[in-house]
Amino acid sequence: MNNDSPSAKIQMLKSSMRCFVFGLLGLLPVIGFPFAIAALWISGQVRAAERQLWNAARPYRLWGVACAAVGTIFWAGVLAIVVARALMFAEGLG
Numbered sequence: 001m002n003n004d005s006p007s008a009k010i011q012m013l014k015s016s017m018r019c020f021v022f023g024l025l026g027l028l029p030v031i032g033f034p035f036a037i038a039a040l041w042i043s044g045q046v047r048a049a050e051r052q053l054w055n056a057a058r059p060y061r062l063w064g065v066a067c068a069a070v071g072t073i074f075w076a077g078v079l080a081i082v083v084a085r086a087l088m089f090a091e092g093l094g
Helices: 006-025 032-050 058-091
Strands: none
Touching (some): 006 058
16 A cells, blocks of 8 residues: 555545544533544544654644643533532532
8 A cells, every 4th residue: 555645645634624623623612522532533543644644734733632632621620520519419518
């Protein structure tokens, strides 16, 4: 298989853009968490392909990862607070 094929480059560019879009969607309240996880997953796949090919859309992938990381950390924290408060109410401590 020729890794320098145009189709491999196109696939990598599309995946980088998909990572960016999913990263931005990862910042949305409530529904953003799965998108952020998907962006991080896609970024890992693109990063592996970048070892063999130059990625013109690398800045989009990096911004997507940054947004996804912020979204994941923030919404995981919000989820932890909500669960903690629910447990406190269930125990009668809240």
